[in-house]
Amino acid sequence: xxxxxxxxxxxxxxxxxxxxxxxxxxxxxxxxxxxxxxxxxxxxxxxxxxxxxxxxxxxxxxxxxxxxxxxxxxxxxxxxxxxxxxxxxxxxxxxxxxxxxxxxxxxxxxxxxxxxxxxxxxxxxxxxxxxxxxxxxxxxxxxxxxxxxxxxxxxxxxxxxxxxxxxxxxxxxxxxxxxxxxxxxxxxxxxxxxxxxxxxxxxxxxxxxxxxxxxxxxxxxxxxxxxxxxxxxxxxxxxxxxxxxxxxxxxxxxxxxxxxxxxxxxxxxxxxxxxxxxxxxxxxxxxxxxxxxxxxxxxxxxxxxxxxxxxxxxxxxxxxxxxxxxxxxxxxxxxxxxxxxxxxxxxxxxxxxxxxxxxxxxxxxxxxxxxxxxxxxxxxxxxxxxxxxxxxxxxxxxxxxxxxxxxxxxxxxxx
Numbered sequence: 001x002x003x004x005x006x007x008x009x010x011x012x013x014x015x016x017x018x019x020x021x022x023x024x025x026x027x028x029x030x031x032x033x034x035x036x037x038x039x040x041x042x043x044x045x046x047x048x049x050x051x052x053x054x055x056x057x058x059x060x061x062x063x064x065x066x067x068x069x070x071x072x073x074x075x076x077x078x079x080x081x082x083x084x085x086x087x088x089x090x091x092x093x094x095x096x097x098x099x100x101x102x103x104x105x106x107x108x109x110x111x112x113x114x115x116x117x118x119x120x121x122x123x124x125x126x127x128x129x130x131x132x133x134x135x136x137x138x139x140x141x142x143x144x145x146x147x148x149x150x151x152x153x154x155x156x157x158x159x160x161x162x163x164x165x166x167x168x169x170x171x172x173x174x175x176x177x178x179x180x181x182x183x184x185x186x187x188x189x190x191x192x193x194x195x196x197x198x199x200x201x202x203x204x205x206x207x208x209x210x211x212x213x214x215x216x217x218x219x220x221x222x223x224x225x226x227x228x229x230x231x232x233x234x235x236x237x238x239x240x241x242x243x244x245x246x247x248x249x250x251x252x253x254x255x256x257x258x259x260x261x262x263x264x265x266x267x268x269x270x271x272x273x274x275x276x277x278x279x280x281x282x283x284x285x286x287x288x289x290x291x292x293x294x295x296x297x298x299x300x301x302x303x304x305x306x307x308x309x310x311x312x313x314x315x316x317x318x319x320x321x322x323x324x325x326x327x328x329x330x331x332x333x334x335x336x337x338x339x340x341x342x343x344x345x346x347x348x349x350x351x352x353x354x355x356x357x358x359x360x361x362x363x364x365x366x367x368x369x370x371x372x373x374x375x376x377x378x379x380x381x382x383x384x385x386x387x388x389x390x391x392x393x394x395x396x397x398x399x400x401x402x403x404x405x406x407x408x409x410x411x412x413x414x415x
Contacts, residue, residue, distance in 0.1 A: 033257025034277035058329035070307035087120025087220025094128035192237025217254035262368025368406030
């Protein structure tokens with residue numbers, strides 16, 4: 001059975017669960033983040049470009065056009081109530097990339113599927129780049145005004161309310177269920193909340209409360225800390241103020257991205273799901289099903305190989321894309337780690353063992369999967385040679401909750 005069909009069956013089963021009066025026919029939201037789409041016109045696919053990618057965190061940016069087509073096909077088959085893209089839609093904010101992406105997302109809108117987007121820290125840029133063997137060439141970037149106009153049919157034009165100073169807005173998914181999308185990437189914000197924006201979100205929460213609506217929060221940067229090594233520039237600046245609002249008004253769920261690591265964090269009754277990057281293995285998105293008594297969450301990978309086979313694509317990488325994306329993820333991390341370790345005075349045997357452990361832990365951690373059968377004693381070499389090094393602390397942070405599975409969630413509701 002192909003994955004899209006399995007996903008469809010899971011949605012049909014979820015629809016049979018008891019649902020509240022506010023969403024009597026079911027309410028299903030697909031959440032993805034950090035696609036980092038790059039127009040094929042902005043790269044020659046040459047060695048300079050591929051070297052840049054191999055020194056990254058594993059994004060298959062060179063295949064994002066095909067990944068997007070496969071995702072669009074799955075959404076047309078699943079037909080959720082809404083698709084939410086929580087920022088970093090593009091690699092570097094190039095206007096051409098946004099134009100192509102917006103056009104393809106509108107295919108979902110034309111099919112009756114609501115789409116809601118929010119800019120990330122990579123989406124609004126005065127100058128972006130086209131990549132060639134001769135070097136990077138500046139191309140036209142995207143302003144906030146451009147962004148809201150291009151994605152008008154993907155949230156902005158039909159918003160219940162829009163903040164006048166940022167690209168934040170409130171939207172209705174179905175009667176009784178609202179999204180409150182909070183933007184902290186507008187010009188001059190640098191990832192932090194402002195008093196004016198907090199006043200605006202407070203007003204939106206008051207309106208939703210008066211209407212008796214359930215609110216789900218959305219942002220690009222994280223609302224809660226997901227890893228002690230990723231706080232500054234990852235968690236929203238002054239996030240505590242927004243968290244207190246969410247707690248006062250009973251917002252049960254927040255969806256974010258930015259981290260590229262699939263992870264669920266919880267605090268004081270609030271849950272923040274940081275979605276992994278759609279363009280990083282395992283190429284997954286989340287399905288949120290709102291019922292009368294609970295919110296259910298489950299991740300699903302995009303089946304690019306099925307799309308490639310159906311469209312008679314001859315690229316061997318696309319025909320076995322899960323394997324390719326995993327191998328590329330490991331290659332990128334090995335490349336970065338090898339470069340980082342080059343100057344360390346370590347015995348080769350210990351260097352290889354340390355690198356192997358990092359690669360063995362990093363892939364399942366990025367995918368949000370349990371790190372079963374592992375403990376901190378395996379970090380002895382890292383602790384011995386590099387006790388104060390950030391990578392050592394990162395490895396320890398992975399193992400704080402090794403059994404955690406961040407790919408599923410059942411969140412009871414008290415309404």
